[in-house]
Structures are given as C-alpha cells and as structure tokens.
Amino acid sequence: MAAISKSLGTVVTVPLAWLARIIDYPLRWWQIRTGQGGMAAVFLFPNLAIFGVFVIVPLVLNFLYSTTSGTDIFLPDRTFVGLDQYQRLLSCDDYTRRITCREDQFWTAAGNTLAFVIFQVATMVAVSLITALILNRNIAGRGFFRAVFFFPVLLSPVVVGLIWRWILQRQGLLNLIMVNLGMEPEVWLNDRAYAFTATIGVSVWAHMGFYTLILLAGLQAIPKDLYEAADMDGTPPARVFWRITLPLLGPNLAVVLVLALIKGVQIFDEVYVLTGGGPGTSTLYLTQYIYEVGFASILRNPGLAAAASILMGLVLVVLTLIQLWLSGRKEKAGKR
Amino acid sequence: MSRVSQFIFRRRGGSGWHWTDIVTWVWLIGGTILMFGPALWLVSSSLKGPAQLAEFPPTLLPYTQITMPVEGFDNPLPLYTVTNEDGTTEVLAEIRRVGTNAQMVDPDAPEDRINVNIANREPLREIGFATDNYVQPLVTNDFLRFLWNSVFVTTMATLITLLTNSMAAFALSKYDFRGRDAVMLIIVGTLMVPLSVILVPLYSVVSATGLLNSLWGVILPTVATPTGVFLLRQYMLTIPDELLEAARMDHASEWQIYWRIVLPLAAPALAVLAIFSVVWRWNDFLWPLIVLSQRETYTLQVGLNTYAGELNVQWHYILAMTVVTMIPVVIVFIFLQRFITTGIAGAGIK
Numbered sequence: 279m280a281a282i283s284k285s286l287g288t289v290v291t292v293p294l295a296w297l298a299r300i301i302d303y304p305l306r307w308w309q310i311r312t313g314q315g316g317m318a319a320v321f322l323f324p325n326l327a328i329f330g331v332f333v334i335v336p337l338v339l340n341f342l343y344s345t346t347s348g349t350d351i352f353l354p355d356r357t358f359v360g361l362d363q364y365q366r367l368l369s370c371d372d373y374t375r376r377i378t379c380r381e382d383q384f385w386t387a388a389g390n391t392l393a394f395v396i397f398q399v400a401t402m403v404a405v406s407l408i409t410a411l412i413l414n415r416n417i418a419g420r421g422f423f424r425a426v427f428f429f430p431v432l433l434s435p436v437v438v439g440l441i442w443r444w445i446l447q448r449q450g451l452l453n454l455i456m457v458n459l460g461m462e463p464e465v466w467l468n469d470r471a472y473a474f475t476a477t478i479g480v481s482v483w484a485h486m487g488f489y490t491l492i493l494l495a496g497l498q499a500i501p502k503d504l505y506e507a508a509d510m511d512g513t514p515p516a517r518v519f520w521r522i523t524l525p526l527l528g529p530n531l532a533v534v535l536v537l538a539l540i541k542g543v544q545i546f547d548e549v550y551v552l553t554g555g556g557p558g559t560s561t562l563y564l565t566q567y568i569y570e571v572g573f574a575s576i577l578r579n580p581g582l583a584a585a586a587s588i589l590m591g592l593v594l595v596v597l598t599l600i601q602l603w604l605s606g607r608k609e610k611a612g613k614r
Numbered sequence: 615m616s617r618v619s620q621f622i623f624r625r626r627g628g629s630g631w632h633w634t635d636i637v638t639w640v641w642l643i644g645g646t647i648l649m650f651g652p653a654l655w656l657v658s659s660s661l662k663g664p665a666q667l668a669e670f671p672p673t674l675l676p677y678t679q680i681t682m683p684v685e686g687f688d689n690p691l692p693l694y695t696v697t698n699e700d701g702t703t704e705v706l707a708e709i710r711r712v713g714t715n716a717q718m719v720d721p722d723a724p725e726d727r728i729n730v731n732i733a734n735r736e737p738l739r740e741i742g743f744a745t746d747n748y749v750q751p752l753v754t755n756d757f758l759r760f761l762w763n764s765v766f767v768t769t770m771a772t773l774i775t776l777l778t779n780s781m782a783a784f785a786l787s788k789y790d791f792r793g794r795d796a797v798m799l800i801i802v803g804t805l806m807v808p809l810s811v812i813l814v815p816l817y818s819v820v821s822a823t824g825l826l827n828s829l830w831g832v833i834l835p836t837v838a839t840p841t842g843v844f845l846l847r848q849y850m851l852t853i854p855d856e857l858l859e860a861a862r863m864d865h866a867s868e869w870q871i872y873w874r875i876v877l878p879l880a881a882p883a884l885a886v887l888a889i890f891s892v893v894w895r896w897n898d899f900l901w902p903l904i905v906l907s908q909r910e911t912y913t914l915q916v917g918l919n920t921y922a923g924e925l926n927v928q929w930h931y932i933l934a935m936t937v938v939t940m941i942p943v944v945i946v947f948i949f950l951q952r953f954i955t956t957g958i959a960g961a962g963i964k
Contacts, residue, residue: 306867315792318785325781329801337807339818351817415638430653451655564810
C-alpha cells in the first residue's frame with residue numbers, strides 16, 4: 279500500500295518538478311526586469327484573472343441583465359427596459375392575496391423560503407445545540423460520536439435527496455416502520471405538508487453536523503474553572519446552563535444562526551432532487567424559482583431571473599454583514 | 615471486563631443513573647442510527663433485484679431467489695415453498711405463471727406438472743446480492759462516462775485550485791506591494807458571493823467563452839475560491855520571513871522560493887484545502903446542471919438526477935449508482951474522522 283502510494287506520488291511529482299524548473303527560467307528573467315512588484319503580479323494573476331472573469335464580471339453584469347428583457351442570453355441582443363423586471367416581480371393588485379400578483383410564482387417561492395428558513399433554522403440551532411452539549415460531556419466513545427454526526431455533511435446533496443426519496447416513497451422504510459407500529463402507510467412526498475416538513479427534516483439531517491462542530495468548539499473554549507467554581511457553590515445544573523454556558527456560547531450561537539440563515543435562503547440541491555419543488559409548488563424555493571425562470575422553463579426570462587437573484591442577493595448581503603459584524607465582535611471578545 | 619463496562623457506563627458524578635445520562639445515551643444511539651441508517655438502507659437496497667424492490671413490506675437484507683436446474687428445461691427454474699391444502703409444505707420449481715395460477719413441477723419428478731394458486735406459494739430465498747445493479751448501468755448505460763467526467767472535474771479543479779490559490783496566497787502573505795489591501799478586501803468581500811446569485815450572467819460568460827457543454831465550463835468558475843486563498847494566506851503568514859531571506863541570499867529566484875520552500879511548508883493547509891476541494895467539486899450539482907446539457911458531458915450528480923427524474927424510475931440502477939457516488943466521500947470521511955475527533959476541524963472552522 280505504502281509502495282503504491284509512493285510510486286503514485288512520484289508519477290505526479292516528477293513531471294510537476296520538471297514543469298516548475300522550466301517555468302523558472304522566464305520567471306527569473308521577469309524578476310530581474312520588474313523586481314518584487316512584478317513577481318507579486320505574476321503570482322496573483324492566475325487566481326485574480328479567473329476570479330475576475332467568473333465572479334466579478336458576472337456580479338456586475340447581473341445588474342445589467344436585470345434591466346433588460348428578451349430570451350436571448352447575450353447582452354447586446356437584449357432590449358433595455360429599465361426597472362420593469364423588478365416591477366413585474368414586485369407588483370400586486372392586492373398585497374394580501376398572492377394570486378393577484380403579476381409574478382405569483384415569485385411570491386410563492388419567497389413565502390415558501392421564508393417559512394422554510396424560520397422552521398429549518400430554529401430546528402437546526404436547537405438540534406445542533408443539544409448535540410453539542412451532549413458531545414461535550416465526558417462520555418465513552420466521544421470521538422466516535424462526534425464523527426457520526428458529521429457524516430451526512432460530506433454527502434452530496436443529490437445523494438442526500440435520493441436516499442430520502444427512497445426512504446419516503448410508497449414502499450419505503452418509513453412506511454415499513456409505520457406499518458409495524460400499526461399505523462397507515464402514506465405517500466409522504468405527495469402530501470403538501472409532509473413534503474414541506476420533509477425538506478426541513480432532510481436539510482437539518484444533512485447539515486446539523488457542521489453547526490454542531492462550531493458549537494462544540496465554542497463549548498470547549500469556555501474556561502473549566504467557571505464550572506468548578508459553580509460546582510463548589512453548589513449551583514444547580516440548570517442555573518449553570520443559563521448563567522454560564524449559554525451567555526459564553528452566545529457569540530458562537532449567533533454565528534451558527536446567521537450562517538444557517540444564509541444557507542437556508544439559498545436552499546436548492548437536495549430539495550430539487552427530493553421533491554422537485556412539488557407537490558404543486560409547496561416546496562418551490564427561491565433558488566429553484568431563479569433556475570426555472572432563467573434556464574429550465576420554455577418561456578425562459580433571464581432578465582427576470584437576474585432581478586430575482588439580485589433581490590435574494592440583497593437579503594444575503596444584509597445577513598453577511600450581520601455575520602461579519604458578529605464574528606468581529608467574537609474576535610474582540612476572544613482577545614479580551 | 616468490569617472495568618470496561620465501568621468505563622462505558624461512566625456517569626455524571628456519583629452512583630445511579632441521572633436523567634441526563636439517559637437522555638445522552640438515547641440521543642447518541644438514536645443519532646447514530648439516524649445518521650448512518652439511511653446510508654446503510656441505501657446500500658442494502660442497492661443490492662436487491664427490481665422485483666424485490668417493488669415488494670412491501672421490504673426486507674432489511676437483500677435476498678435472491680434460489681434457482682435450480684431441472685431435467686427437461688433449458689434454464690434453471692426458480693424454487694417456491696408451496697403450501698398444500700392439507701397444510702403440508704413442499705418445494706416446487708415454477709415453469710410459468712398463468713393469471714393467478716402457476717404451473718410447477720417437483721424437481722425430483724419433472725414429468726408431472728402441478729397447478730398451484732399463487733397465493734399458496736412463497737419464493738424460496740437466500741441472502742444474495744444483485745450485483746447486476748452495479749454492472750449494468752456502468753457497462754450499458756452511460757454511468758462509466760459520468761463517473762469519468764466526475765473524476766476528471768474533481769481532479770483538475772482541485773489541482774488548479776491548489777496551484778492558483780497558493781500562488782495568490784503567497785503574494786498576499788509574503789510581499790508588500792501597492793494595492794495588497796485592496797485585493798484582500800475584494801477577496802474577503804466576495805467570500806460569500808453564492809453561485810445562485812450570479813447564475814444568469816455567469817452562464818452568459820461561460821457561453822461567451824465557448825465553455826458550454828464542456829467540463830472546463832464546470833471546472834474554471836469554481837477554482838478561484840476566496841475561501842482557499844484566505845485559508846492558505848492565514849497559514850503562510852506563520853512561515854517565518856527569515857527562511858525566505860536566507861534563500862534569497864543563496865540566489866534563489868522568487869518562483870523557487872514559492873515552489874521549494876513555501877509550498878512544502880504549507881503542506882498541512884494544502885491538504886485541508888485539497889480535501890475540501892475534492893468534496894466540493896465531487897458534490898457540485900446546480901452549476902453542472904446548468905452548463906452541461908449533453909448526456910456525454912454529465913457528471914455523476916447530474917446523471918443521477920436525470921435518471922431519477924425519468925417517468926419510470928429504474929430504482930435498482932439509481933440506488934446502485936448513488937452508492938458509487940457516495941464512495942469517495944465515505945473514504946474522505948474515514949480519513950477526516952481522526953481530525954474531527956481531535957477537534958482540529960472544529961478549531962479550523964472557528
């Protein structure tokens with residue numbers, strides 16, 4: 279095994295070393311001519327070029343797209359319409375009734391996303407907190423259990439979606455359990471409420487391990503002598519939790535909350551595979567709306583999709599700023 | 615033995631089970647079943663044949679029906695346990711099924727054909743694996759192609775990520791030049807630009823550069839990760855500048871300093887980024903779904919989604935290919951497990 283990996287290593291590294299040596303000659307010449315500043319440019323160039331073309335340029339173009347209409351994808355072919363796309367997204371005859379909106383699918387997706395985020399983030403924080411508290415206890419096999427909860431985090435969203443679609447289908451594992459408990463089997467993903475609950479449950483299942491790790495790191499950073507002092511004073515455990523653990527874990531909890539919000543707003547992959555947005559539009563979330571308007575539907579409208587993605591981006595920017603502010607505060611608190 | 619059990623059942627403080635101990639163990643054992651159970655159920659299901667997958671209630675383990683060569687018949691016949699009217703049972707082989715009746719023979723006396731109501735027969739089965747589920751999609755469907763595409767995308771994207779990110783991180787951590795802070799600001803500022811926000815313009819950029827339906831169209835937009843640059847830069851800051859100065863005294867070029875000194879020293883951070891990158895790129899779904907519209911360019915994730923979205927889903931193939939898709943990640947998990955348990959991953963995220 280070791281021999282194989284060693285020879286495999288040579289196969290990769292020897293050509294790379296040769297390549298690096300060949301590159302060295304022109305770079306040496308460049309270094310003599312331009313000095314360190316020129317070399318800095320060389321080192322930065324590949325990353326910044328790729329980054330610029332595939333992140334910065336699209337970021338700017340997005341605003342232009344959102345002010346144009348048509349089905350063509352190239353900007354010069356498109357007609358400028360000002361803020362019409364935004365107006366189309368946001369205008370309703372009667373804001374209390376979704377059906378009167380011009381783009382009622384958008385409002386459905388936004389409403390679904392809001393409901394999803396509220397329930398999912400609350401469940402996520404609660405479950406991760408309980409798991410972190412339990413994993414922080416002095417128990418046998420702690421290392422093993424820590425890894426257990428991290429396992430689904432690594433799985434691909436498509437695999438997660440398919441695993442659960444298979445469990446929730448008519449002849450699936452959940453129905454087997456239901457029947458054994460003497461209850462009626464259901465076609466879970468054909469029911470609006472069950473499907474919505476399933477998207478929440480599955481996404482919590484898939485991502486809770488990540489947030490548990492952040493909270494666990496926070497719990498371990500709490501000085502042990504605080505607990506010893508509380509123990510000596512005979513403080514009841516509930517009081518210790520409310521007065522020591524929770525306040526000191528506060529910054530971590532806040533970061534988890536905002537991170538989960540940011541991820542929750544963008545939910546797509548596993549839900550798309552699990553329910554495809556259905557039944558009806560009961561699990562249609564914002565990213566799927568953008569994807570379908572921009573690419574998948576026959577009447578595709580890239581301008582409308584761009585406008586919707588900018589509106590979603592604004593929400594994310596606000597959340598990210600809160601997160602940066604929180605982690606800045608956390609760093610300061612750590613230094614004190 | 616008693617010391618082992620004492621260790622395993624270590625409790626909070628004194629004697630007796632506190633209620634928190636019970637909650638802890640219920641949570642942990644329930645959690646373990648819930649976290650691994652679905653994946654194990656997937657693996658078990660992926661080894662069942664199509665007929666068995668359609669059964670309800672499903673069995674926990676995969677079974678195959680026992681077949682037996684019978685004199686006078688070309689193919690081996692499936693065996694059934696048949697319950698006679700008087701309550702006795704016997705093992706018979708089925709020739710064919712006609713409506714609710716099955717024509718069967720006794721394997722020892724193949725001359726007499728017996729008609730049996732199908733309600734009175736049970737397939738005779740043993741634990742066995744339908745390995746065909748794995749072989750068929752790889753050989754006759756396009757899954758070998760998808761697998762190769764996924765491997766190509768993951769390897770290339772990871773190599774380019776490591777190279778370009780480490781070069782940028784080197785410049786940002788070891789050089790003092792005008793505009794460095796501006797570059798850092800851009801990188802940190804875009805740390806959180808999610809793909810879903812720039813889908814439309816990114817698609818137009820990729821199609822303008824002629825990368826639609828090309829694996830490079832999947833690879834390139836993902837490789838310049840701000841996360842990677844940030845992670846490597848933070849690590850490279852801890853490499854002492856004296857080492858670099860000493861190398862400069864010996865007339866090493868800047869490229870040599872990067873390649874022969876900084877890169878080897880940054881190996882731990884590079885390893886972390888490599889693991890992240892492999893998992894990210896292997897699992898990517900939304901972007902490949904948009905860029906790749908021709909079947910021969912699909913990655914495993916897109917291919918799986920396409921086959922699972924068909925009107926008549928061939929679950930026996932889908933499940934097996936889902937297991938194949940899961941394998942690299944399981945390997946990474948086994949490697950990572952040690953990091954997670956020692957808390958390094960937790961510290962790294964913080």
